[in-house]
Amino acid sequence: MLDALAHTLRSHPDRPAVLGTTRTGAVRTKATCGELADLADRYAAALHARGVPRGGTVGVAVRPGPRALAVMLAVHRLGLRAAVLDPAAGPDVLRARLALARPDVVLADATAQAVAGWARPLARRARLALPDLAELGPVATVGRRLPGCAPALDTGVGTAVLPRPVDEDGDAVIVFTSGTTSRPRAVVHTRSSLAAGMATVTGLVRPEPGRPVLGGTFFVLVPSLASGAPVALPARSPRVLARQLRRLAPQATYLTPPQLRAALAEEARFTGRVWTGSAPASADLLTRVKAAGADEAWGVYALTELFPAAAVEQADKAAFGGEGDLVGAPLPGVEAKTDATGELVLSGPAARDRYLGEDPAPWVGTGDRARFDADGRIVLEGRCKDMVLRRAENIYPGLYEPALHVPGVELAVLVGVPAGDGDERLVAVVQPRREADHGRVRAALAAPLERMGAARPDALLLADIPLSGRSSKPDRAATARLAAARTRDAARRTRGTVR
CATH class of the missing domain: 3.40.50.980 (Rossmann fold)
Structure with a gap:
């Protein structure tokens, strides 16, 4: 490429x-x-x-x-x-x-x-x-x-x-991901795995020569330029980004979910096909993007270790009625399975060769629990490490969080808060959209909360969810600390809704 x-x-x-x-x-x-x-x-x-x-x-x-x-x-x-x-x-x-x-x-x-x-x-x-x-x-x-x-x-x-x-083949790029200052971890892609990933993007996005593409990632810029399409980097200011979208009228746009939400708040209009990834994208968010003019709105499931792995269009995601988060069928060349613990593992030509300092390994652990529906599509059921243990019951937030994205909700996560006796309390932290009426949001959440059955949260908190990382993903640790601070006093009085 x-x-x-x-x-x-x-x-x-x-x-x-x-x-x-x-x-x-x-x-x-x-x-x-x-x-x-x-x-x-x-x-x-x-x-x-x-x-x-x-x-x-x-x-x-x-x-x-x-x-x-x-x-x-x-x-x-x-x-x-x-x-x-x-x-x-x-x-x-x-x-x-x-x-x-x-x-x-x-x-x-x-x-x-x-x-x-x-x-x-x-x-x-x-x-x-x-x-x-x-x-x-x-x-x-x-x-x-x-x-x-x-x-x-x-x-x-x-x-x-x-x-x-x-x-000839060989190491192409090192991208640092998880780890600590004492033990950093870095993904190593070879020239062939990099080329395979970008070829998959080309087949997915199908950029046409001469028409601009808006996006800021290497995996978007290179295939677009190689296809003859000029590229534009997204403006940092949501207001300027909205103007940029209007002036460019791009054939394809790749923005993270936080960038999409910020642009929508500025009444941005979209053209062509819109893609989003690097963080969870709800059916509601994709629906709003299509309502704002996009021909198609896609959620992309990808990792630094394998980009991209799966994709789902808004219509399919909105029609999905099961529990969990539908992220789509594995893309061509991607092999997907679950291991004995239920963790989703992936392999394929675009998979990283190894972690720096470690031996090559064909399968990539995603850290996500998952299952496959009758059509072979991947349905995420939560992070392996995000499990909440309440009254000896394992609760996986990813199974239930998609149902909390009712109209008026920007973000929603479920976190565990220490109960003081080795157990945890489950708190739903919901961030309403800027213009949303909080009373209506609470009323809309009543039904999905009731349907959660034994996994129903002990408390509901309406608050801004802390974000972290370059992709501005929800910071679960910081959200759990926020929930603990906001519910500590209320927990002694009631197990109901917390203001």
Whole structure:
């Protein structure tokens, strides 16, 4: 896929590749195909001149955009692997991750580096922090260099010294996921698994040449560009995002559920097909997206270890009447089964090769409990570790949370709160939409709560649900702490509804 992208960029040098949007929603070209290809060649020549060995590791701390895409193309051409570094992870986490990945060089833009002088306020505003440069090893700045940044990557060495592109399998990218500062964990994708995942995305989204695609993930940007479709990164401001959608009228849009909810709150209108993933997407959310103009609204089930695994369109999800969360049939090439504990495990050409420092393994544990319906579709029943133990009964929140997404509800999770005797109390924490009437939300929740039978919550709390991570997923630990604090006094008085 990356080879196909390089060919497409050279074949149509004047075609817009990356589109930008001003705060007023005006569209501009940030980079043409030819400019993006030239930048990738300059980065490749510079890395080659630095002597980064084939198979070596390049740390990448560059914000999404043309430079990040060009870096990934350069790394691919030279047969290197990219270790994706999240500057928002904090110095301690980054130290541990860098110690595990051991990059030959780190490429970082100025914002990610902001560690000295007047750049410190910039880092605080952007919530970014990197360790001192000396701890990172060799660091080079890509893009504009600001005071306190590392020396610039020398892109003036000329592209005539570029070696032939590497055309064989090998490690392609390292993406850090779970783990701790003492034991970080990182997913390793090979060139072949990366290509298989992006080929699946291409078959799923079917981008058409010339029509823009809105999305911010590598798995969306590369297949779109390779198909001849210009790409645009979503605006951070929900209000600007709504304007961006109106001006671009994209053929396909990929946003996370929090981004979709924020855009809908600004009365955004959608066009073409809309895709969402990285966090649970309820049938209600997909229905609202279609009501706002989308031809189709899809929920994508994916992991860092295997992207994408399954997908479901709004009509099928809304029609599903069983317990649990329908996420769709496994996509072509994806094998799915449950193990002896009920955990969903996946395999296929797009599956990660291994975790860094560990042996390869063909099956990926998802951490999700699941079953298969009569049509072979995957139905999630909750996280394996999210189980609540109440009165010796195992309660899996994922079985019941979808039913709580009644009209007027933005998010809903079930969490366990210590009861003080080794048992847990089950609390439903529901976040109403901004304009929703709380009384009507409570009334609408009465029926689904009643249908939960023995799993009915001990308390209902209407509150904003804490989010975490780059994908802004519900933070269950923080939500449980919130529920404990808000219900502690009320629990002594009543086991009913908590205000």
